[in-house]
Amino acid sequence: MKRDDLTLESLVLIAHGIARHFGSDCEVCIHDLQANDLEHTICYIINGHVSGRKLGDGASKIVLETLEALKKGENVSDHLGYRTHTSDGRILKSSTIFLKDETGKYRFILGINHDMTDFINAQSALSNIVENIETTDEDIYGQIPLSVNDLLDNLIEQSVKLVGKTPALMTKDEKVKAIRFLQNAGAFLITRSGDKISQFFGISKFTLYSYIDQAKAVDE
Structure with a gap:
């Protein structure tokens, strides 16, 4: 053993x-x-x-x-x-x-x-x-959560509560703030989470990656 x-x-x-x-x-x-x-x-x-x-x-x-x-x-x-x-x-x-x-x-x-x-x-x-x-x-x-998908949904919900607005009303900086929360919470370790998150916030995958880079820069 x-x-x-x-x-x-x-x-x-x-x-x-x-x-x-x-x-x-x-x-x-x-x-x-x-x-x-x-x-x-x-x-x-x-x-x-x-x-x-x-x-x-x-x-x-x-x-x-x-x-x-x-x-x-x-x-x-x-x-x-x-x-x-x-x-x-x-x-x-x-x-x-x-x-x-x-x-x-x-x-x-x-x-x-x-x-x-x-x-x-x-x-x-x-x-x-x-x-x-x-x-x-x-x-x-x-x-x-009962599953990783439930966990991702919960994290997205918390990111919205953090900003205090629905994605449709968020500014770019507010979306970056929400993405930063998700990044620090480990949300992007979940398989295909980027697709769901970008769709939820109404942004492209390219824009999502740009926001992730900006969120990382805040933490440095």
């Missing part, structure tokens, strides 16, 4: 321990960052009913952001106790932990998504018993 396999084996044991501790409302999944196909990064998952995902499903927004950051040579850090939600509106308390292999390269992501909806709904009646769960933080990682 290779050392990477031993690392995955250890993560699986940890995943089972976390899921056993918190119960069936706690999803634990492992993403393989070396997967060549972004639609199939989940190499292990427990309690997938929480988000509706299963073994072999694709990357989340935070996985895309991590891959984009690593591509740029940037450092990444763990995200602990942030808020996300499912497609049917349930509130999750999520944590994302990045793990390196023996060479020092980031290889796996351990994701924890604990369904807190019942606790939040009962908070008013049980305020003296249940610890108050912060619900005012910005939902920075949004909905957990």
Whole structure:
């Protein structure tokens, strides 16, 4: 057995321990960052009913952001106790932990998504018993997608909210701003995303690439 396999084996044991501790409302999944196909990064998952995902499903927004950051040579850090939600509106308390292999390269992501909806709904009646769960933080990682196509749709929607206008009313600079958000979120790592994004913003592929270059120049 290779050392990477031993690392995955250890993560699986940890995943089972976390899921056993918190119960069936706690999803634990492992993403393989070396997967060549972004639609199939989940190499292990427990309690997938929480988000509706299963073994072999694709990357989340935070996985895309991590891959984009690593591509740029940037450092990444763990995200602990942030808020996300499912497609049917349930509130999750999520944590994302990045793990390196023996060479020092980031290889796996351990994701924890604990369904807190019942606790939040009962908070008013049980305020003296249940610890108050912060619900005012910005939902920075949004909905957990069921597919990479859903993820791209979510990212495009967030880029529109960032600008505050529909594409038909956006100026060139505002479209560049939206494209910059999509670039930094790793949207262009998704296969054929350029076709969908250029069509959505009503621009040609040539113009899209020009906007991407301008967005990169802002970050330099």
